[in-house]
Amino acid sequence: MIACIDIGGTSIKAGVLDKNGKIKFRETLKIIDDIDKLFDIIVNFVERSKRNFLIEGLAISSPGAVDTKEGVIYGSSALNCIHGPNFKKILGERLNLNVSIENDANCAALAEVFNGSAKDVNNMIFIVCGTGIGGSIVYNGEIINGKNLHCGEFGFMIMENEDDKFRTFSEISSTISMVTRVKRFYSGDWDGEKIFRESECGNMICINAINKFYLNLAKGIYNLQYMYDPELILLGGAISEREDFLDKINDNLDYLVNKIELAKIKPQIRTCTYKKDANLIGALSNFKKEYY
Numbered sequence: 001m002i003a004c005i006d007i008g009g010t011s012i013k014a015g016v017l018d019k020n021g022k023i024k025f026r027e028t029l030k031i032i033d034d035i036d037k038l039f040d041i042i043v044n045f046v047e048r049s050k051r052n053f054l055i056e057g058l059a060i061s062s063p064g065a066v067d068t069k070e071g072v073i074y075g076s077s078a079l080n081c082i083h084g085p086n087f088k089k090i091l092g093e094r095l096n097l098n099v100s101i102e103n104d105a106n107c108a109a110l111a112e113v114f115n116g117s118a119k120d121v122n123n124m125i126f127i128v129c130g131t132g133i134g135g136s137i138v139y140n141g142e143i144i145n146g147k148n149l150h151c152g153e154f155g156f157m158i159m160e161n162e163d164d165k166f167r168t169f170s171e172i173s174s175t176i177s178m179v180t181r182v183k184r185f186y187s188g189d190w191d192g193e194k195i196f197r198e199s200e201c202g203n204m205i206c207i208n209a210i211n212k213f214y215l216n217l218a219k220g221i222y223n224l225q226y227m228y229d230p231e232l233i234l235l236g237g238a239i240s241e242r243e244d245f246l247d248k249i250n251d252n253l254d255y256l257v258n259k260i261e262l263a264k265i266k267p268q269i270r271t272c273t274y275k276k277d278a279n280l281i282g283a284l285s286n287f288k289k290e291y292y
Helices: 035-049 087-095 104-115 169-173 175-182 192-200 204-228 245-259 278-291
Strands: 002-007 011-017 023-030 057-062 065-067 072-074 098-103 124-129 133-139 158-162 165-168 232-236 269-271
Touching (some): 011 278, 035 087, 057 087, 057 104, 065 098, 098 104, 104 124, 104 133, 104 232, 133 169, 158 169, 169 204, 175 204, 192 204, 204 232, 204 245
Parallel strands (some): 002 057, 057 098, 124 232
């Protein structure tokens, strides 16, 4: 059994998984932006788990630019304390266990390669669409991290510019982009769910904001297809759970392919199998790749 930890911005998801990815036990732990207390919380969970399971290692999913070999998290995230300490060394010594650590988006991608929507492909791009856009690139079943550990940070791609203002993929294609467009016309509290509800009532401002969101997301997907030419582009994030999500993206991809004269390859897209448990399962997969 492997103890798996998913460090989030507001809580820690913790579980004990068998080597096939089945969750035998799960728990939600509090998050504290203090590295010593955070390590204590993780150690306490693993030690308690040892009472009921034969724990062979600790697998961690974390935000930030994770150096998987060194065990250090670079970059920045909502949790300042995690950046700098050596998770593999410190927790490995305290628990006397092998420890693995990987970026959370990469873990979500690994879960899909392990036994999800991408289990039948070798090369894919994984895009997470939420308040920003991130993701991963998988080559021959392995995550590509890049020289600066930023491979898959698709949200930083420059997509538009006007009057010397450059706008990124995250700015024009995240779910927040819909809210930004609607707030140009309306005040008050708006979120994606409200925008979709209003669109169903015929609100043209909301309908146009949604249509622009889907078109811009399709543009980014199209560009990434020609950047890497993967077998599959996998889409995640809460919005991907909408019933018409794939249909809307495919309609916009058809529109783009028909508008462009030479480049006629249409990206093959799917949505994720795993939702809330993806990072735990991906952390397990990363541990197995490193130690088995």
